[in-house]
Amino acid sequence: MKSLTVQWAKPIALLAALGIVGACSLPKVGPNKREIFAGSVQREGDAFIVSVNDRVTRATAVVPAFGFSDTFKNAGTLTSDTIRPGDVLGLTIWENVDDGLLAGEATNATVLEEVQVDSAGFIFVPYAGRVRASGNTPDQLREMITSKLEDQTPDPQVQVRRLAGDGSTVSLTGAIGAQGVYPIERPTRTLATMLAQAGGVTIEPEIAEVTVIRGHEQGKIWYQDLFNHPELDIALRGGDKILVEQDTRSFTALGAMSSQSRVPFETQDLSALEAIAQVGGLLSLSSDPTGVFVFRNEPAEIAGQVLGRTDLQGAQRMVYVLNLTEPNGLFMARDFVVRDEDTIYVTEAPYAQWTKTISLISGGLTPLANIASITGG
Structure with missing residues (x-):
């Protein structure tokens, strides 16, 4: 009787294991x-x-589909001479009389230093009143002031100097070398040059996205497209906000x-x-x-x-x-x-x-066989 039990132990264990496998589904990573x-x-x-x-x-x-609208792409490059809100100007006015409107008795020249262009783009010049400076070059502003003064003093001569141009700035944030506010200057009048001025992007260029926000309008491009498509290297405007971020897909x-x-x-x-x-x-x-x-x-x-x-x-x-x-x-x-x-x-x-089936069967034989051997004596 003992030998019979041992003889049938393994077949019984195999059948039991197959029954277990058949009664339940095998573990898997998902649907087949x-x-x-x-x-x-x-x-x-x-x-x-x-x-x-x-x-x-x-x-x-x-x-x-990334890109800039025609409004962005058709904006002309700002010249370094264009006066903008926030700029600081210096004015010198010469009058062709000994006792002029502005000059004292000992001199015929009047110097107006650090005249700041207000947020609306105007400056105030005595006897000329409020004069629109923003959007004009120093030479154009000189002609405007001369025209307003020549009716009050004979043959006035006006000189306009641009002392500081911190009124036209853009802000750069995100994955950029040096975040901050930067003035638009002669070397940094376009998007690519401004990004370079700020230290370039600090993430993989292939997945860097550049967003430009101008007023209520915005556009987004891939950073590498700046170099593959020159028309996307748009001219900047004062108040632009530039955001560099990694692709979120x-x-x-x-x-x-x-x-x-x-x-x-x-x-x-x-x-x-x-x-x-x-x-x-x-x-x-x-x-x-x-x-x-x-x-x-x-x-x-x-x-x-x-x-x-x-x-x-x-x-x-x-x-x-x-x-x-x-x-x-x-x-x-x-x-x-x-x-x-x-x-x-x-x-x-x-x-x-x-493979899982074989593993379950072979793994299940051992304990069942052990039980049979124990009961067998």
Whole structure:
């Protein structure tokens, strides 16, 4: 009887282990391909499942549209001679008489030092009244003051000097070498030169965004576009606010991959192949290269192009399928553009599930066999 018990211990343990495995589902990182396809609209689910091909990659290749409006791009460069609110001027007025309006008896010249242009752009000159200085050059202002005085004193001669030009400034904040308020001077009249004056950007140039706020209007560009597209190196205006910040887009990596996390973009245009590589790639022993899925809420206009429909309204749940084992699978993954808030999910290979099954069975034999040997004596 003892030998019979020992003889049947291992088969009984194997059957018990198979029963346990069959009675419960194996642990896994997420749904398999069959379960994902079961949620398709074609099977009364709520997501459209689409295999990626050349037409799909073209329809979904949407990247953020940055740029400046014509108002920004058509603004002329300020000259260093243009007077602006806050500037400080020096005026000297000569009169062709011994006892003039402004000069004393011993001299025929009057010096007005540190005349500041007010916030409305005006200065006050005795006997000439309020004169608009902002927007004019010193020579233009000289002619204006001369015209106002010549009716009151014969042949006046006026000199206008620009003593300080701190009225025209811009502020720079964010990921910049030296945040602060900077005057617009001859070497720093455009966006690129002003950024250089402030020490340049302190983040990766490829993912640096530059926003310029002017009054109630604003524009945003990629930092590198300043050098690839010279027309974006706009002329600055007093009061401009310049913000440099890192690209905030990200995607989520899940499933049988080297890393499962929320991942920020490292380039302006990110493909599915680059996104997979960015998290460490697929796992040779557990990832299924035929089951790479991209989950996305797609705007109706793009979803309509992908599906060839015109009756869609609102964002649509889309699941894009990439099969890296196909002859052009890697090309499709290289051309498919990942967008902000996408979820990339890789299913487990069938081999991984089989390995888990074997592990559970082999791991379950030992304690059962031990029990049999103990009871057997």
